[in-house]
Amino acid sequence: MNTSMKTTPRYQSRSFRTKIKKVLVSLILLAGSLVILSPVLWMVSTSLKTPGEIAQFPPSFLPDKFQWNNYIEAWNTAPFTRWALNTLFITVCVVIGSVLVNSLVAYGFAKIRFRGKNILFVIVLSTMLIPGFVLLIPQYMLFSKIGWVNTYLPLIVPAFLGNAFFIFLLRQFFMTLPNEMIEAAKIDGANHFQIWWKIAMPLMKPAIITIAIFSFNGAWNDFLGPLLYINDENLYTLQIGLQTFKGTVQTQWHYLMAASVLVLLPVVLIFFFFQKYFIEGANITSGTKG
Amino acid sequence: MESVFVKKKDKVNVKYRQKAENKHLIKSLRRREELAGYLFIAPWIIGFVCLMLGPLLFSLYVSFTNYNITSSMEFTGFDNYKRMFTMDHLFWTSLWNTLYYVLFSVPVTTAGAILLAVLLNQRVPGMKWYRTLYYLPAVLSGVAVYLLWMQLLSPSTGLVNTALSWFGIDGPAWLYDPEWTKPALILMKLWSVGGGMLLYLASLQGVPKTMYEAAEIDGAGSLQKFFHITIPMITPVIFFDIVTSLIGGFQIFQEAYVMTENGDGGPVNSLLFYNLHMWNNAFELFNMGYASSMAWVLFVVVMILTMFNLKLGKKWVYYEGGDQK
Numbered sequence: 200m201n202t203s204m205k206t207t208p209r210y211q212s213r214s215f216r217t218k219i220k221k222v223l224v225s226l227i228l229l230a231g232s233l234v235i236l237s238p239v240l241w242m243v244s245t246s247l248k249t250p251g252e253i254a255q256f257p258p259s260f261l262p263d264k265f266q267w268n269n270y271i272e273a274w275n276t277a278p279f280t281r282w283a284l285n286t287l288f289i290t291v292c293v294v295i296g297s298v299l300v301n302s303l304v305a306y307g308f309a310k311i312r313f314r315g316k317n318i319l320f321v322i323v324l325s326t327m328l329i330p331g332f333v334l335l336i337p338q339y340m341l342f343s344k345i346g347w348v349n350t351y352l353p354l355i356v357p358a359f360l361g362n363a364f365f366i367f368l369l370r371q372f373f374m375t376l377p378n379e380m381i382e383a384a385k386i387d388g389a390n391h392f393q394i395w396w397k398i399a400m401p402l403m404k405p406a407i408i409t410i411a412i413f414s415f416n417g418a419w420n421d422f423l424g425p426l427l428y429i430n431d432e433n434l435y436t437l438q439i440g441l442q443t444f445k446g447t448v449q450t451q452w453h454y455l456m457a458a459s460v461l462v463l464l465p466v467v468l469i470f471f472f473f474q475k476y477f478i479e480g481a482n483i484t485s486g487t488k489g
Numbered sequence: 490m491e492s493v494f495v496k497k498k499d500k501v502n503v504k505y506r507q508k509a510e511n512k513h514l515i516k517s518l519r520r521r522e523e524l525a526g527y528l529f530i531a532p533w534i535i536g537f538v539c540l541m542l543g544p545l546l547f548s549l550y551v552s553f554t555n556y557n558i559t560s561s562m563e564f565t566g567f568d569n570y571k572r573m574f575t576m577d578h579l580f581w582t583s584l585w586n587t588l589y590y591v592l593f594s595v596p597v598t599t600a601g602a603i604l605l606a607v608l609l610n611q612r613v614p615g616m617k618w619y620r621t622l623y624y625l626p627a628v629l630s631g632v633a634v635y636l637l638w639m640q641l642l643s644p645s646t647g648l649v650n651t652a653l654s655w656f657g658i659d660g661p662a663w664l665y666d667p668e669w670t671k672p673a674l675i676l677m678k679l680w681s682v683g684g685g686m687l688l689y690l691a692s693l694q695g696v697p698k699t700m701y702e703a704a705e706i707d708g709a710g711s712l713q714k715f716f717h718i719t720i721p722m723i724t725p726v727i728f729f730d731i732v733t734s735l736i737g738g739f740q741i742f743q744e745a746y747v748m749t750e751n752g753d754g755g756p757v758n759s760l761l762f763y764n765l766h767m768w769n770n771a772f773e774l775f776n777m778g779y780a781s782s783m784a785w786v787l788f789v790v791v792m793i794l795t796m797f798n799l800k801l802g803k804k805w806v807y808y809e810g811g812d813q814k
Contacts, residue, residue, distance in 0.1 A: 241641060256646055337784075360540060462631070
């Protein structure tokens with residue numbers, strides 16, 4: 200009797216406290232999302248203003264009149280269509296290379312027994328610790344020696360030679376494939392290549408899509424590679440194009456922001472459509488799965 | 490008698506031969522398996538040798554020469570290194586700028602990511618939307634984002650200073666004030682903290698609920714639970730995050746290149762990061778020898794810090810079950 204009378208008010212106060220906590224968390228998250236989202240909204244808003252309105256003080260939040268023409272004018276001021284097609288071509292090649300090669304290598308590390316495998320895998324992991332910038336100069340010397348400067352080869356070929364992070368991610372996935380399945384396929388006369396292509400790859404679709412998205416974003420946003428290797432304006436990618444565009448239109452922010460929105464658009468769309476695969480990637484990196 | 494003997498001998502022979510054949514078969518199967526293994530990882534091996542090991546060793550050699558693309562390669566001993574440490578004051582400026590950036594951005598973004606993950610791990614309505622929203626900046630990158638932040642940080646009409654003025658704060662000139670250029674970049678980095686957040690969120694969800702329940706029975710409060718259960722349980726991810734973002738921090742280049750005039754290093758060289766200085770030496774002045782020696786110094790600095798990190802990690806990282814990763 201005595202105890203139940205004591206616990207009832209305590210229980211009530213506790214549920215009251217969790218309610219307050221929930222409201223508080225909601226408020227913080229709401230305020231935070233405004234802060235997080237405001238740069239993006241600002242970018243869109245600026246892209247629809249006239250230059251006069253952008254310079255005005257204090258700044259306005261919504262454009263007086265939506266200047267949709269800014270987008271068309273910005274796009275046509277520079278060869279953006281050409282640059283977009285170039286970028287798309289490179290990106291598609293990089294995605295294909297990343298998906299095929301990294302899954303092949305990862306399957307090898309996960310499911311085939313060979314001598315020196317563990318040491319080699321440790322080397323794969325430790326290459327992740329090499330700062331990429333250290334390799335930039337010697338790689339440039341190599342590619343310029345074999346005449347690849349001002350071609351897309353330095354941007355595409357490395358994608359066909361494996362990426363340590365992707366190999367690591369995919370290996371974690373392939374490890375979850377039951378060995379019995381592979382043994383059974385072997386007894387039916389399949390070799391490892393067939394098992395990889397016909398059994399492992401279809402089963403690993405989520406992982407493959409994760410890698411495809413990551414490599415798409417990487418290639419689409421790559422700035423350093425094209426900056427270093429591409430000199431011909433006709434061969435520019437969107438990133439380099441945008442940087443050049445910054446020089447030509449100077450501080451015409453309505454054009455700069457309009458072009459920026461368009462360059463970011465594909466990445467944003469992919470993010471909204473394939474959200475769950477980003478989470479998949481994080482789950483594996485953090486070691487909660489695999 | 491004789492026939493029986495022959496038969497027996499034959500039997501033994503057959504058995505022996507079969508065994509030998511089996512052994513041979515297993516051996517050849519194993520060899521085929523090994524061959525398949527090497528074939529599967531061959532692309533990576535080629536990449537490792539041609540794009541990493543080879544170039545790395547070659548650049549070590551180049552760092553001891555005066556190679557500048559047009560000239561022949563002359564061996565100059567430690568001249569490049571001597572010049573770097575004693576004559577090139579921009580080397581020290583760029584090293585300092587980079588260390589400043591790493592020293593502040595790594596702890597700030599790590600703490601920010603953990604805090605955000607804890608917030609996003611609560612049960613409130615609309616959580617799916619919040620998670621998507623907070624992660625969004627992490628996928629936005631490249632020149633477009635740098636241009637956006639140049640606009641946001643504009644001293645008079647930018648959003649950041651406008652927002653600060655609501656609180657009566659007179660915002661700094663950010664990218665135009667040498668004192669504030671690096672904090673400006675750290676602020677920009679903090680915006681995309683959602684990327685790290687996702688890692689922490691995944692690991693937070695892996696912490697067993699029973700632990701919290703047990704602590705609650707013992708009368709632990711929210712803060713106690715956070716510091717005595719949550720943080721220790723996610724130390725492996727914190728460790729991973731710190732190691733990788735430290736290496737990533739030393740890579741800073743693009744932001745400074747795009748957000749200053751043609752990568753000139755900004756006001757009073759306050760954004761002249763190590764990689765920018767290296768880049769200018771290599772691809773503006775074509776001092777490949779000198780730039781290569783800079784690359785190797787960077788490599789050694791990062792390796793020492795990473796080793797230090799790995800050593801230190803053994804002291805504070807908690808692995809469930811007590812075994813090492």
